[in-house]
Amino acid sequence: MTETTYDYVIVGGGTAGSVIAARLSEDPATTVCVVEGGPDDRDHPNVIRLRDWMSVLGGDLDLKYTTTEQPRGNSHIVHSRARVLGGCSSHNTLIGFRPFAEDLDTWVALGAQGWDNATVQSYADRIRCDIVPVARQDRNAMVADWVAAASVATGVPVVEDFNALTSHGGGFSGGAGFLSIAYDPYTGHRSSASTAYLHPVMGVRENLTVMLETWADRIVFDGDRATGVSAATASGGRVTLHAREEVVLAAGAIDSPRLLLLSGVGEAGQLRSVGIDPRHDLPGVGENLLDHPESIIMWETVRPVPPETVMDSDAALFVRRDASDPRPDLMFHLYQLAFDDHTRRLGYDTPPEGHAVCMTPNVPRARSRGRLFLTSADPAVAPALDFRYFTDPGGYDERTIVDGLRIAREVAATEPFRSWIRREVAPGPDVRTDEELSEYGRRVAHTVYHPAGTCRMGAVDDPAAVVDPRLRVRGLRGLRVADASVFPALPTPNPMVTVLALGERAADLIRADRDRP
Numbered sequence: 001m002t003e004t005t006y007d008y009v010i011v012g013g014g015t016a017g018s019v020i021a022a023r024l025s026e027d028p029a030t031t032v033c034v035v036e037g038g039p040d041d042r043d044h045p046n047v048i049r050l051r052d053w054m055s056v057l058g059g060d061l062d063l064k065y066t067t068t069e070q071p072r073g074n075s076h077i078v079h080s081r082a083r084v085l086g087g088c089s090s091h092n093t094l095i096g097f098r099p100f101a102e103d104l105d106t107w108v109a110l111g112a113q114g115w116d117n118a119t120v121q122s123y124a125d126r127i128r129c130d131i132v133p134v135a136r137q138d139r140n141a142m143v144a145d146w147v148a149a150a151s152v153a154t155g156v157p158v159v160e161d162f163n164a165l166t167s168h169g170g171g172f173s174g175g176a177g178f179l180s181i182a183y184d185p186y187t188g189h190r191s192s193a194s195t196a197y198l199h200p201v202m203g204v205r206e207n208l209t210v211m212l213e214t215w216a217d218r219i220v221f222d223g224d225r226a227t228g229v230s231a232a233t234a235s236g237g238r239v240t241l242h243a244r245e246e247v248v249l250a251a252g253a254i255d256s257p258r259l260l261l262l263s264g265v266g267e268a269g270q271l272r273s274v275g276i277d278p279r280h281d282l283p284g285v286g287e288n289l290l291d292h293p294e295s296i297i298m299w300e301t302v303r304p305v306p307p308e309t310v311m312d313s314d315a316a317l318f319v320r321r322d323a324s325d326p327r328p329d330l331m332f333h334l335y336q337l338a339f340d341d342h343t344r345r346l347g348y349d350t351p352p353e354g355h356a357v358c359m360t361p362n363v364p365r366a367r368s369r370g371r372l373f374l375t376s377a378d379p380a381v382a383p384a385l386d387f388r389y390f391t392d393p394g395g396y397d398e399r400t401i402v403d404g405l406r407i408a409r410e411v412a413a414t415e416p417f418r419s420w421i422r423r424e425v426a427p428g429p430d431v432r433t434d435e436e437l438s439e440y441g442r443r444v445a446h447t448v449y450h451p452a453g454t455c456r457m458g459a460v461d462d463p464a465a466v467v468d469p470r471l472r473v474r475g476l477r478g479l480r481v482a483d484a485s486v487f488p489a490l491p492t493p494n495p496m497v498t499v500l501a502l503g504e505r506a507a508d509l510i511r512a513d514r515d516r517p
Contacts, residue, residue, distance in 0.1 A: 036210060216231040304354040
């Protein structure tokens, strides 16, 4: 057993963890250790090349978490989580949206004081990832025609830069346009959390240690204080990493609560039921599991999809149906490929290679809530994920998907996009009624890979909150959580920028608390 001591031990070298490690190690007198379960992303060219993002899904770098039986949704979803430096910013599509002001108003209303729009946007300004609108050379004619048709069909404006509308208190209720992506338009390489924050300092800062292929499976405590973590190495050995100041969990919305539960922090009865002695009864751990569920509609094109693209999903459409809320409540990504994992399972055919295009209506602020829990005390056993898709009492999530499928058909019937379409492949023109669209839409529903909320942030006196607004685990010392698991509610659009901003602010909170007398 190897033992080493640092000032800070950060579990997870992903989107937030990379930011926190880079910022804390700016002080040469502060020692920082990052514990990352996967390898160096620089050793995997397909990870660095954004266009190859789908090659990571389902491979050796994917943790491939599954879901429990979903009575009203799809029970066959694989929730990909990246086992590689950079975390999900090393295998997602790097779509970058600033959060809406109203999303952060919701956070504050749920007890996350200090996470207001002005504060979070100021941290978003610090982000080192190079987030830019899709470059002209990467914009193909079909996607441009889709943007134009989407604008006409839904009555929303064409947007040149979505982030210009949401920065510093702005927002939008609808729009169609090319996305902003964290990438280098000249090389097509990722501008991920690892490439932007860690690559420039790894091997340069003597006070920064990055332990790769090392899996933390237990938090070490002295009384109510976290003093380090115990971890398994790729060689089969074990290490104990001691933290003089704090342990920071940044392993994501699945593995941060999983590590807390394995360490005896969670609802006491649940822990006892799997043979874990409770150390700290904290019922909120694993609860409030959030996601952006999406469905799919697919067409065959009359001619090949043009090759120019960043990563085959370069544009989006936002629509607002509820006039009482200024935010859009329905979002669509456009996929320039056959996104057919679940349509094939239901017997639908797939268009010929290079002749598929899909719209994926998703629910930006889904009302269904799930939970994560352990089924075993063995760290090698994955946790159970019960997202409870489409179980909200009022049927809002289901209605949103049905409306989305109908709107997608309107876009496909509108020129100039209409001229690209040969036929609707799934669900097919015979699926027309609300009941039929709901049944199809829920059975092929997928995820946008945005799990969140499982270590929810809330007021210091909120018994259901896991962390306080300074990200400290309630009732314990020397332990914080800083990743999407602390979100009280999901941001309306893709949350990567919000996670990066959270990492930036977490580093400031950690430094400020260390400097307090």
